Amino acid sequence: MIRVKHTKKALALALCLTLVACGRGDRDEDRNEGDDCLSNKEYFSKQVWKPVLEQRCFSCHNTSGQAKYTNLVFQPSSQTGHIDANLEAFAKTARYEADGKSILLLKPIGGLEHNGGPVLEEGSDEFKAIERMLERLDNPVECEDTETVETHFAKVELLDPGQTLRKTTLNLGGRLPTPEEEALIEEQGIDGMDQIIENLAQEDIFYERIEGMFNDMFLTDRYLGGSNAVGLLDTDVFPEARWYENREENDLSGEDPAEVEGARQHANNSVARAPLKLISHLIRNNKPFTEMLTADYMIANGYSARVYGADTSGFSDKLDPNEWREVKIPGQPHAGVLSSPMFLNRFPTTATNRNRHRSRMIYKFFLATDVMALAERPLDPTSIEDFNPTLYNPQCTSCHAVIDPVAGAFQNWDDGGMYSPPENWFEDMRPPGFGEASIPFAERSASLPWLAQKFATDQRFATATVHNFYYGITGHEIVNPLGSDQEIYNNQLIAQEFQQEFFDEVAAKFIESGYNAKVVITEIVKSPYYRTVNIPDMGEGAKEQQYVEQGTGRLLTPEMLHRKIEAVTGYRWTQSNRENNYLLRTNDYRILYGGIDSDGVTQRITEPNGIMANVQWRMANEMACYTTARDFVLPIEERRYFRHVETNFVPEDANGFLIQEAESAIKQNIQHLHWHILGERVTLDDPELERTYNLWYDTWKEGQLLLAEEEISNDLIGSCRAERDFYTNEEYPEEDRIRRDSNYTIRAWQAVITYMLADYHFLYE
Secondary structure, three states, X not given: OEEEOOOHHHHOHHXXXXXXXXXXXXXXXXXXXXXXXXXXXXXXXXXHHHHHHHHHOOOOOEOOOOOOOOOOOEOOOXXXXXXXXXXXXXXXXXXXXXXXXXXXXXXXXXXXXXXXXXXXXXXXXXXXXXXXXXXXXXXXXXXXXXXXXXHHHOOOEEOOHHHHHHHHHHHHHOOOOXXXXXXXXXXXXXXXXXXXXXXXXXXXXXHHXXXXXXXXXXXXXXXXXXXXXXXXXXXXXXXXXXXXXXXXXXXXXXXXXXXXXXXXXXHHHHXXXXXXXXXXXXHXXXXXXXXXXXXXXXXXXXXXXXXXXXXXXXXXXOOOOOOOEEEOOOOOOOEOEOXXXXXXXXXXXXXXXXXXXXXXXXXXXXXXXXXXXXXXXXXXXXXXOOOOHHHHXXXXXXXXXXHHHHHHHXXXXXXXXXXXXOOXXXXXXXXXXXXOEEOOHHHHHHHHHHHHHHHXXXXXXHXXXXXXXXHHXXXXXOOOOXXXXXXXXXXXXXXXXXXXXXXXXXXXXXXXXXXXXXXXXXXXXXXXXXXXXXXXXXXXXXXXXXXXXXXXXXXXXXXXXXXXXXXXXXXXXXXXXXXXXXXXXXXXXXXXXXXXXXXXOOOOOOOOOHHHHHHHHHHHHHHHHHHHHHHHHOOHHHOOOOOOOOOOOOOEOXXXXXXXXXXXXXXXXXXXXXXXXXXXXXXXXXXXXXXXXXXHHHHHHHHHHHHHOOOOOOEOOHHHOEOEOOOOXXXXXXXXXXXXXXXXXHHHHHHHHHHHHOXXXXXXX
């Protein structure tokens, strides 16, 4: 007979499972290579789960395997928090005994009529690992020097608060810090970043950046331009979809074709961006981020509200494309982005797919779960002989048991994203629902709002939100231990455990704040995962894997580089203000530099290639050319580059004697440029500053020689002159124009600006 062991220790197990000091000394066999003490959780992860349970038991003991109805059901390694969940399942099952032994020692060797037969040999290393884990459950190991997140990162070099401020305002605001913000950080240190995020959240570029993050997920910008978005709408459902073409009732001022074309573009792009505008709306108004799923409204301006036939009486100006409000589509239940026609079209369905693709994507986006990885074993097509394998074949049900109920919740939205409830859902699929809960028949017409509530209250929603902002802000993937090398895997596992602990802490604060997304953003930018500059020397081995995927060193996306160029230089990378920026145009460099178009190109390139390196050099050369002379035209207090020099500052006189005052001013200006362009604080005797000065000096000396020998002209080339204001195209006063460079100082400074704009610290963050 199987009995359940009830002890005080067993009852307190939930509190003791991951503790590292519950009253027992450690033994030699409880130590890892290098004499590191292992807590219960670490021992389970490294010695029990990965080499034993995952390899020998998981194929049956999973949510859809042959042992799915037993007490021992494991989560796959792809599942967020799988170690904690699996340790808990192991510990609960360990309480069941037969003849004084845990069934976890009997069934693996074929005892108690184990349906899986013997999978371990008694006395083997794998068997002993389970024995030791069982002992640890009653007597958790004491580890005196166990690291916490704080002590783990005490070893790394971080950006100081001022550098963190600069990185954050450039990353999230597309601008440099203000003097007031610098003073705030000087006074409050890293804690001042809470106010900085509040400051940035008042600015439109902040939301442009947030929308870009989520478009990398949703890819709804595919529908920008032309009638790409409006053309997806069924005019039988939305008869006013092209309202702007009705000249008698379109509220436009006249019959000007350009005005109608402008209305068409505003309407289309507003429809296309509705899911992204909802996210901005929630953050801007401090609304619970759960409304991304549960909002019983959509966000529209006057143009898109009219498209959907929504009430426009609440708009101050129906023709203002920047006035966004909450509206409702008549006769349709809303479920945040889930019910958005653009979201539904971007993740379409077919008669055979039956919303499974939609189900898979929302699990990924909103519950941090890759359902395609739930069955971590190769699929054998020859084994699929069942009448309905998605219901009955274990190799299929491991995924479909999760996907199909959620797919059914989309039953009221057709393949075109229109609300069109069917008479019945498919009887050969699992009932629409989520987890063990099915959608009540009375709520079938509002199945998607029902699902949205379930998702929003699931703990994984908070974790997924942290994951999404983490990747969007840092550019780093979530740590996922891979590979067969045990040492690398163990160290990656350490990185994963600390990262998950951090995510859990941020998720808890997020929930406590009422799901305020700004809390997540703030915690990320204050963390070592955003601020790490260097990791400690770990010696031989693979211990540096404990710090993978964190900190600085992210290649800027085309959009981020575009904003940084403008913030630092004061100008966009384009010859004329009438043209779009080169980095934003798909027919110029956006795709070549690793960007996406949300259509055919949906994955960003994060490692530079030869083409991207050439784009970087061209940008650096052209921006140095366009901006150097223009900066000298400005009053000295308005200049970005040249706060300490003029064009006639040279370090030597005609006889080659040093002009100390001018040399000092040039070096002081170089010191300013290192901070302004690169965010580097260098002293006047720093070797890095000396190298930059030598570049300036050598360029100047060579230019002087070439000018003297009349091998080059005093005249600057046309694009490098300062004759007109870039933004207004108005000519500068004649006395202020710069066409010539008789001292060759302007071109020497161009060399320095080129050198810095092509530097790693400018192109990466």
